Amino acid sequence: MNNACDMDRQLPDYYNYIRKLEYDIISIVYIPLLNNKVPNTTNWKEFEKTSIKKCFKIVPAFSNNKERNLCDNWLKKCINSSDNIDCISGLRQYVKLIKFLNINNMDNVILEKFYENLKIGENLNTAISIRNMLNELPEYLASRIHNRYMTNHSPFTAFCHYKESIIIFDGFALNREKNSYKLDVECYESGYDLYFRSNRDCPNSEKNIKAIFPNFESLKDFQSEDENDISDLFLHLGFNEEEKVIHIIDTLLKELSMKKLEK
Numbered sequence: 157m158n159n160a161c162d163m164d165r166q167l168p169d170y171y172n173y174i175r176k177l178e179y180d181i182i183s184i185v186y187i188p189l190l191n192n193k194v195p196n197t198t199n200w201k202e203f204e205k206t207s208i209k210k211c212f213k214i215v216p217a218f219s220n221n222k223e224r225n226l227c228d229n230w231l232k233k234c235i236n237s238s239d240n241i242d243c244i245s246g247l248r249q250y251v252k253l254i255k256f257l258n259i260n261n262m263d264n265v266i267l268e269k270f271y272e273n274l275k276i277g278e279n280l281n282t283a284i285s286i287r288n289m290l291n292e293l294p295e296y297l298a299s300r301i302h303n304r305y306m307t308n309h310s311p312f313t314a315f316c317h318y319k320e321s322i323i324i325f326d327g328f329a330l331n332r333e334k335n336s337y338k339l340d341v342e343c344y345e346s347g348y349d350l351y352f353r354s355n356r357d358c359p360n361s362e363k364n365i366k367a368i369f370p371n372f373e374s375l376k377d378f379q380s381e382d383e384n385d386i387s388d389l390f391l392h393l394g395f396n397e398e399e400k401v402i403h404i405i406d407t408l409l410k411e412l413s414m415k416k417l418e419k
Contacts, residue, residue: 157187157188157189157217157254157257158189158257159189159193159261161196162195162196164199165199165200166195167184167186167195167208167212168200168201168204168208170184171184171204171207171208172204181211182211183211183212183213184208184211184212184213185213185215186212186213186214186215187214187215187216187217187226188214188216188217189216189217189218189254189257189258189261190216190217190218190219190258190261191214191216191219191223194214215229217254217257217258218254218255218257218258220258226254227251227254227255231247231250231251231254232251234247235247235248235251290345293345294320294321294343294344294345295320295321295343297321297343297348297398298317298320298321298322298323298341298343299317300398301323301341301343301401301402301405302317302323304402305323305325305405308409309325309409310409310413311328311409311412311413311416312325312326312327312328312338312339312409312412313326313327313328314326314327321342321343321344322340322341322342322343323340323341323343324338324339324340324341325338325339325340325341325405326338326339326355328412328416330368330415330416335354335355336354336355337352337353337354337355337365338352338353338355339351339352339405339408340353341401341405345395346394346395347392347393347394347395347397348392348393348394348397348398348401349390349391349392350378350390350391350392350393350401350404351388351389351390352365352375352378352388352389352408353365353387353388353389354387354388364387365387365388365389366378366389369411369412369415372408372411373407373411374404374405374407374408374411375389375408377391378390378391379391391404
């Protein structure tokens with residue numbers, strides 16, 4: 157199951173041993189991690205190949221396409237049937253281990269195909285160029301936002317491009333309030349993380365930001381990462397959602413400006 161090789165003539169030796177004990181062999185169940193592994197029959201005799209083939213069954217330990225497998229059709233049913241907590245715990249850990257091995261195996265399959273493709277023509281140089289561009293992508297995404305709001309970030313009083321891939325809108329304060337608020341936009345290869353938060357340097361600040369800014373359209377999809385600390389709101393948007401990022405920032409700037417004008 158962990159991609160170990162079978163011993164030389166392992167199955168025929170098992171088969172012949174059980175036959176000598178005068179048992180009937182109903183089935184030989186072979187359990188690789190996935191069903192793409194089969195025994196090596198190079199040193200098998202012809203009658204062994206014929207006899208074993210009749211009762212040989214491959215049951216993969218795990219399957220992504222709902223075929224019969226050890227995890228779903230045996231181990232999980234054992235877990236549901238058992239009332240022994242130690243047995244249940246052991247079986248659950250075993251299922252987790254098999255799933256972990258499967259993920260690693262799939263990664264190796266993908267890497268093997270990728271490796272073979274890299275050896276063709278200029279594919280390696282192309283891949284290196286793409287990797288370098290991906291490394292520079294977060295900074296480019298941040299620069300696009302920076303250029304758009306460099307001279308248009310009011311009512312925030314401070315604005316900067318921080319650590320190459322982070323844009324910070326800072327210094328928004330309501331009338332008669334010492335506390336201030338900020339918006340951080342962190343850019344990654346996979347997309348954007350937006351944080352709207354109160355300035356933690358201000359003592360006695362209101363913790364519930366949505367209570368301070370009720371009915372803000374721009375904040376409706378933001379959530380708190382910590383139920384016990386709702387002074388930070390967070391939203392993740394995907395790589396293809398730059399327009400939504402811009403829409404949220406534009407809307408937030410308008411709503412904050414209107415909020416500040418309220419008496």
